[in-house]
Amino acid sequence: MASTASQRALDYLEGLPGTTFTKLYQQPSTALAIFRRMLPHLAKTIVMAMLYMPEPFAMSSLDTWIKPDADSLGARDRAISILQRLRILEEEARAYKLSAPFARSLRLALTGGGNHRSFGVPCSTPDEKPVSVDYLDTFARKQWEAILYYVVGSANTELAAAEDISAGTKSLLQKGNFVTIRGRVANITDTGFTFLLQEVNAQIWTLLIVYLEVSSELQMDPVDVLSFLFTLGSLELGTSYATTNLTPTQQQMLDDLTDFGLVYRRTPDSTRYYPTRLATTLTSDAPALPNSSLTSTTTTDPTSQDAAPTISQQQNEKGYIIVETNYRLYAYTNSPLLISILSLFSNLQTRYPNLVTAKITKASVLSAINTGISSQQIIAYLTTHAHPVLRHSTPILPPTVVDQIRLWQIEGERMTAWKGFLIKDVGSQADYDKAVSYAEALGVLRKEFRAKGWFFVTRMDQIGDQLPQHRSGSGEEAEEGYQVETDADGHTASSGDAILPDPHINGPDPTEPVASPRPTSPIPEPVGPHEDAEVPTPTPLDPGTDSDTDSSIPSNSGFNLTDGGFEIPVPYQAYGWHNGHFYYAIERLFRDEFSSSEDDSDSGEDTVNEYGERMLDAFRHDRAFERHMMLMNFVMLLTE
């Protein structure tokens, strides 16, 4: 349902703060646009059902509407999550209610009434020289293609220069990283190439989102900008609208939107503006450029296009390239834009009135790769635009060509590299296996060198950063954020144990941050140690089943350590799963491993200490994942 275009808009909207939504939803046009464009059908059904409900709608009642199978429940969860992310649905005491401004605006939009004027105010006097829809389409096409030419032409100077675009648009394209300026020449980037490959509607949204991001830097109110865009989506093509009721920000926007071809004004100070098809299709699925030369290919008879523009548009959107096994490429098109896209990654050879021949060579592919276009993108482009003749066969493209394009890219990348940490000297084979499968379960294992007993993990906080972080305070007063358990209970439980150090020997040491007192610890007091040395099951890592588990592992942390098949080795079980022990281990680990000055490996010393710092940091900030990594080290330590 959600196309890439609305997906981009959705992603942007989700990042906005709640107050922005409240302001946005004051406009009925915005509420309607979001309702019809951004919501999956189930979400629409829920909204419609709740629109006139006076009371909050109990969750249990909603559940009675949904079939209890996995698919339906999944669809419900998605719908509810989208509604909540867009701040349409509010949750209150196990019941849902619609956000008040959204509901009010949507009711207004559906039933009419009010003088909100959010659907634009048509000019009361007719234009002396009315502007035809055809003219608007041509204007929109010219403006939009000029932008695309600029992006493509930046790689191909002969074909550029035909049209020029405003300086504002150029800087916007740079801001959006579609082109980079080297010296005085603009170069297409991989983002730019992805941009070119999108359908027009998605391109417009992509550009508008960059515009939105830039506009907030220019002190333009994003609410004004967004609600004007949504208003544009509800306007009628071929009608002129008055500029008089627009806010200053929106008046300013009109100039930029004229540059993009979204609106047409006869003169820059005209009091009326015409939305073009690019604008009126912003919040619908209709094709944005029906008579576009940019997608005009010569696979269908050009004269038939006027008869059925929509159908021929869809045929034209794809299907004009034939690739042969000898790397020759035939493109049935006469559009300079398409030709210049092809020239990005192939050597053009001959141009006929309706056909271009080209050859894919190593040099042409490598030059594309040098500008940041990936072999994947080239292959995707050739596949989606393959001529219908090729579509009869599977695979669509000759495999030799596809493989060769990939190989050309790989050839330039003779080595693959990952940042991370090499873990060595883990201990016995069994411990090694456990540690590796643990790292694998967490998705950080990159490579293991079984013969050597080493393995390599990527960044330790890779997952940790995505987990909910429980912080006690600003996080800077870190030294108090963790502590070593030194009370008598913890001691008793571990005494007599040859592996864990005696807390009183290791005791508080002013120079060791680890030994600082505990008053502001974010971690609750341990409930009590296991007096029994035998913990019956390896489940203590499951926070749900053992009240004595380390409360620092949030039960909603998203993964369960026992899932990975990782068992706590017996020596560890013997000491129970207890805050105090955990901290002993960390402290000892820190001392032994990371702050010892007699470190023998000279090359690794800096990074090893950095690693220790990272662990401490994780500890202070109560980052669950890194603690798990520490546990892993702890396990290794214990099994020595």
Added chain:
Amino acid sequence: MPRAVGGVLVECDPSIKAIISRINDQHNHDIIIEDIDDEHVLIKKDKHEELKALLKDALRDTVKEAEETSESE
């Protein structure tokens, strides 16, 4: 005692590995931290870009001729 060594793990063909070793020798052994096996080395984080550039140069010198022949048709 387990040890964690930070760095960049490089995976490559044995032939490329040989070139990397040679580059390492030419640069005071200042690149490689750990020679793991024929296809893997651990290198210093800050030397990664430098090594990439050096490798590119080395390849340009050695592989060029082969490319020329395969390209002609």
